[in-house]
Amino acid sequence: MISEIFEIVIYIFLAIGVFFNLLAGIGLLRFPDVYTRLHAGTKCTTFGSIFLIGSVILLGLRMWWNNDADGSILAIHSIVALVAILVTNPTGAHALARAAHRSGVEPYGAVVDDLKGTIKPKAESKPKKKPVKKKKTSTKKEEGK
Amino acid sequence: MIAFVITTIVCFITYLFLTTGSATADSDILGLWSQYEIIFGVVLSVISGVIARTIFVKESKRMANPAKWFIFLGYLVGPFFIGMAKANFDVAYRVITGKINPGIVRISPDLKTDLGITMLANSITLTPGTLTVDIDENKNDLYIHWINVKKEALEKKPVDCKYICGSFPKWIRRIAE
Amino acid sequence: MIEVIEGLDTLYLVVLGMLFLSVVMAMIRVILGPTAPDRAVGLDTINTIVIVSMIIFGIAKGSVIYIDVAIVYALLSFISILFIAKYLEGGEF
Numbered sequence: 001m002i003s004e005i006f007e008i009v010i011y012i013f014l015a016i017g018v019f020f021n022l023l024a025g026i027g028l029l030r031f032p033d034v035y036t037r038l039h040a041g042t043k044c045t046t047f048g049s050i051f052l053i054g055s056v057i058l059l060g061l062r063m064w065w066n067n068d069a070d071g072s073i074l075a076i077h078s079i080v081a082l083v084a085i086l087v088t089n090p091t092g093a094h095a096l097a098r099a100a101h102r103s104g105v106e107p108y109g110a111v112v113d114d115l116k117g118t119i120k121p122k123a124e125s126k127p128k129k130k131p132v133k134k135k136k137t138s139t140k141k142e143e144g145k
Numbered sequence: 146m147i148a149f150v151i152t153t154i155v156c157f158i159t160y161l162f163l164t165t166g167s168a169t170a171d172s173d174i175l176g177l178w179s180q181y182e183i184i185f186g187v188v189l190s191v192i193s194g195v196i197a198r199t200i201f202v203k204e205s206k207r208m209a210n211p212a213k214w215f216i217f218l219g220y221l222v223g224p225f226f227i228g229m230a231k232a233n234f235d236v237a238y239r240v241i242t243g244k245i246n247p248g249i250v251r252i253s254p255d256l257k258t259d260l261g262i263t264m265l266a267n268s269i270t271l272t273p274g275t276l277t278v279d280i281d282e283n284k285n286d287l288y289i290h291w292i293n294v295k296k297e298a299l300e301k302k303p304v305d306c307k308y309i310c311g312s313f314p315k316w317i318r319r320i321a322e
Numbered sequence: 323m324i325e326v327i328e329g330l331d332t333l334y335l336v337v338l339g340m341l342f343l344s345v346v347m348a349m350i351r352v353i354l355g356p357t358a359p360d361r362a363v364g365l366d367t368i369n370t371i372v373i374v375s376m377i378i379f380g381i382a383k384g385s386v387i388y389i390d391v392a393i394v395y396a397l398l399s400f401i402s403i404l405f406i407a408k409y410l411e412g413g414e415f
Contacts, residue, residue: 010330011333017337018340020237021340021344021371023233023237023240024348024367024371025345025347026347027236028351028363029347029351031240034360035278035290036292038276039239039276040236041348041363043229043232043233043236044233045367047233049370053374053377056377056381070166072165072177073165074389076162076166077163077386077390080393081377081392081396084400085370085396088400089370090270091267091400091404092366092400092403092407093270094267094270094277094278095404096403096407097277097278097279097290098278098279098407098411099359100357101249101279103410105357105359107247108247
């Protein structure tokens with residue numbers, strides 16, 4: 001009885017996970033610009049991964065209960081992988097969004113853009129470092145001559 | 146000294162997680178780890194504790210309180226997971242219908258520590274219709290890409306927190322500050 | 323080695339097929355993408371799906387080592403995405 005319930009829960013988890021991962025792919029194709037694509041690509045894959053890895057963790061816990069040593073590896077290592085995905089995925093999305101805005105991609109059909117025109121430090125920092133590089137290359141040339 | 150001990154313990158726990166299932170027939174502890182693995186882990190975590198103690202623990206030891214870890218777990222399972230489920234059905238709706246009304250708005254969540262801001266930014270990214278784009282490091286303000294901008298939210302600038310974060314700042318203030 | 327529920331390993335292969343389909347969709351975005359950040363977003367999505375596929379594949383084939391590979395792949399892909407973002411931003415390393 002318990003094993004049947006277990007089996008059904010695993011099937012449901014797998015179905016939810018696959019559905020959201022497919023949704024991420026469709027969203028990437030359908031949305032019009034970088035930011036909205038990031039919405040689809042980040043949220044849907046993270047949520048889908050939680051359920052797909054969750055089914056693996058359940059299977060591992062069950063094997064551990066039945067005194068199979070591989071079950072512990074399955075469960076605990078899958079939890080570590082899940083934590084890695086949960087921490088790194090939103091951070092990577094944040095870095096990409098910031099990079100896209102600084103490289104000049106405008107949000108499609110934006111009603112309001114508070115960030116526009118606030119980016120100054122990049123323009124200030126560039127001229128500071130360029131002269132240093134020029135000096136280095138010039139000294140190398142002089143040495144070469 | 147306290148920083149060194151905390152860093153070593155965290156390193157050793159991470160090592161234990163990564164080496165589960167290394168037990169062999171002649172040596173095992175709890176059926177999960179072999180003795181040699183444990184000894185090697187202690188040596189490695191002492192070395193990394195010496196190297197990383199000033200990076201890992203900055204000035205406050207606020208997060209060394211176990212009560213805060215449990216609040217954090219409760220936050221992950223409760224409001225965060227519900228927000229995430231809502232977010233995904235929201236994205237599904239927008240993928241299928243194609244109705245979007247995007248914009249980038251500025252909010253000031255009024256959090257002071259770096260850890261709190263990081264947690265709030267990651268939570269916002271994973272919850273309905275919002276994505277953190279940039280941060281104003283002087284005032285700790287966040288710039289947020291909002292997929293469905295509400296008209297009534299734009300009357301005040303910076304935009305009121307309640308439209309975007311919900312109850313997250315309360316929880317994070319309890320955990321990280 | 324890992325065989326708890328009968329018929330589950332073929333089900334896992336079906337799941338892998340569906341995940342492959344979504345990788346293909348992200349791949350189309352990488353090829354079409356009008357700007358460089360679009361391609362990077364597609365790449366990020368592919369990375370996450372590949373990590374999950376590795377774990378599922380490990381179970382379907384009955385070898386646990388794939389999960390360790392998945393952990394390392396997750397951390398490396400995160401670092402590579404950060405570097406790509408830094409490059410697109412035009413900052414100094």
